[in-house]
Amino acid sequence: MDFQDYFELTQLYADYASAVSSGQWELWPEFFTEECSYRLQPRENYDRGFPLATLSFESKGMLKDRVYGIRETLFHDPYYQRHVVGAPVVRKAEGERFECEANYAVFRTKLSELSSVFNVGRYIDVVVRTPEGLKFSSRQVIYDSEMIPNSIIYPI
Known part of the structure; x- marks a missing residue:
């Protein structure tokens, strides 16, 4: 893996964290290939x-359905999320395919409340180069705690 590949990879992770922290949920599926896997698992x-797994989606279409659910059908107390993601560690690089891991922490802020740690764990990813740039073909979100508050509404 050369410097340019690693720079693009770290940019992918930073852009993902920014998108899922911004509340612009329609951006989330665009980080994935059409045939992808996203699993949230203790x-x-x-x-x-x-x-x-707590959540398991097997295509970009399923991710888009989740976005629709967040926007149109799920009712919950509103809150903000802020993702802090460590630098990705590349475990394997073969051509245009990278197997990576990165630690993350998600903080949640409910209206009129103090921020709190919401979810902590690691991403285990397969990233591939596409004509549109690097995309996740697989993202496993492995959270450390067996206890999660109520439910997970937004992407981690």
């Missing part, structure tokens, strides 16, 4: 090889 299940 660490215990991941470490033990259990398939049960």
Whole structure:
């Protein structure tokens, strides 16, 4: 992996964090390939090889459906999220395909309340080069705590 590839990869991670922190949910699916996988899973299940996930989407179309649900059908107390993402560690690079990991922390701020730590864990990703630039073909969001507040509405 050369410097340009790593720069583009870190830009992908930074742009993703900015998009999902901004509340512009329609941007979220555009970080993925058409045939993609996005799974949100507790660490215990991941470490033990259990398939049960909190959220699991298997295509960009499913991600777009989730955005529609967030915007049009889900009712919840509004809150803001702020994502802090560490630099990606490249575990394997083969041509135009990169296997990466990065730690993350998500802070949540409800209206008229103090900010709190909402979710902490790591991303385990497969990133591929497309004509539009680098995209996630697989994103596993492995959160550390077995306890999550109420439900997860927005993308992590």
